Amino acid sequence: MSNETFEPRVFSGMQPSGNLTLGNYLGALRRWVEMQDEGIPTVYCVVNLHAITVWQDPEALRNATREVTAAYIAAGVDPTRSILFNQSQVPQHAELAWIFNCVARLGWLNRMTQFKDKAGKDREKASIGLYAYPALMAADILAYRATHVPVGEDQKQHVELTRDIAAKFNHDFGVEFFPMPEPVIKGAATRVMSLRDGTKKMSKSDPSDMSRINLRDDADTIAQKFRKARTDSEPLPSEPAGLEGRPEARNLVNIYAAIAGVSAEAVLSEYGGRAFSEFKPALADLATAHLAPVTARMRALMADPAEIDRILGDGANRAAEIAEPVVAQVYDIVGLIRSR
Ligand code: TYM
Numbered sequence: 001m002s003n004e005t006f007e008p009r010v011f012s013g014m015q016p017s018g019n020l021t022l023g024n025y026l027g028a029l030r031r032w033v034e035m036q037d038e039g040i041p042t043v044y045c046v047v048n049l050h051a052i053t054v055w056q057d058p059e060a061l062r063n064a065t066r067e068v069t070a071a072y073i074a075a076g077v078d079p080t081r082s083i084l085f086n087q088s089q090v091p092q093h094a095e096l097a098w099i100f101n102c103v104a105r106l107g108w109l110n111r112m113t114q115f116k117d118k119a120g121k122d123r124e125k126a127s128i129g130l131y132a133y134p135a136l137m138a139a140d141i142l143a144y145r146a147t148h149v150p151v152g153e154d155q156k157q158h159v160e161l162t163r164d165i166a167a168k169f170n171h172d173f174g175v176e177f178f179p180m181p182e183p184v185i186k187g188a189a190t191r192v193m194s195l196r197d198g199t200k201k202m203s204k205s206d207p208s209d210m211s212r213i214n215l216r217d218d219a220d221t222i223a224q225k226f227r228k229a230r231t232d233s234e235p236l237p238s239e240p241a242g243l244e245g246r247p248e249a250r251n252l253v254n255i256y257a258a259i260a261g262v263s264a265e266a267v268l269s270e271y272g273g274r275a276f277s278e279f280k281p282a283l284a285d286l287a288t289a290h291l292a293p294v295t296a297r298m299r300a301l302m303a304d305p306a307e308i309d310r311i312l313g314d315g316a317n318r319a320a321e322i323a324e325p326v327v328a329q330v331y332d333i334v335g336l337i338r339s340r
Helices: 022-037 058-075 092-101 106-110 113-119 128-142 153-173 219-228 247-260 264-271 276-302 305-334
Strands: 010-014 042-046 083-086 148-150 182-184
Touching: 010 022, 010 128, 022 042, 022 058, 022 148, 022 247, 022 276, 042 058, 042 305, 058 083, 058 276, 058 305, 083 305, 092 128, 092 305, 106 128, 106 153, 113 128, 113 153, 128 153, 148 153, 153 182, 219 276, 247 264, 247 276, 264 276, 276 305
Parallel strands: 010 042, 010 148, 042 083, 148 182
Antiparallel strands: none
């Protein structure tokens, strides 16, 4: 079955677990805005049900949900053109997730590398939610019968699992109900790495704040973090091939390229042969100039939480208008009685 039988629709989400990083911004958020601006119907969600798969302080979770909403808008998601909402306000996600828990196989979930990373050594102590997490993600995407999912590289495996769930559902029930959603992983920084260790992903849960740029960092903090970023002592190479075996150098070049909207080749043709003592301040200037307006907008939006709640309420109504008939049809296909 091809996706051509389905209207194109974009779905993506981010967890409100702590603040957003430059990785979230360059790996995903920027692409979301581009896709919205291309005029494709776009649905963007704050996935608070995913966040509680690990412990969240309730008050901090409420606040982070609003902050992530503010970050989406500050980065250019327009709540009148995109549907912008919060997952728990649209109960169809949890309803469909249960059905997908019954479609997905243990063997599939056992292969998920994110679960292995997040559960760590003591897997017995991980929540069932953390294990079943990809089935909820599949429900997010498929409740809208979305065809395209812009994400960073670390989410590719989950989108592929979503395709497996869609295919098994269609096959088991003899229907062509769900599309096969495609991951959209594009740009120079689909995997932004830690500033302290170029082999580790930049992450909001890293214990070291120096490892990441947060969207709410001020200009001085951003400059300091780039200045102190770990690097080797060689000058920059003049071509990307010279970045082989130099993960920290590669990361900084990719970040520069992604923010400037150019290729790594272009960055190296300008900075090849130059020392990090020259490149890092240039990168800090570029990043602060680019992020300052986003941060300022985010702060302004956070000053009016009632307005954020209004936007989320409106978004939830519009999201439910799409998701409810889809989930009602799924109930019907599965043989579950839904009417009262
Ligand atoms: P989350 O909240 O971890 O990350 C949100 C988005 O940011 C991307 N990202 C990165 N990209 C590049 N470099 C990095 N260092 C980096 N860190 C994060 C992620 O790839 C993601 O696109 N399971 C998802 C949330 C989710 C979702 C969905 C996504 C739930 N339902 C449905 C798409 C569709 C997650 O935990 O992302």
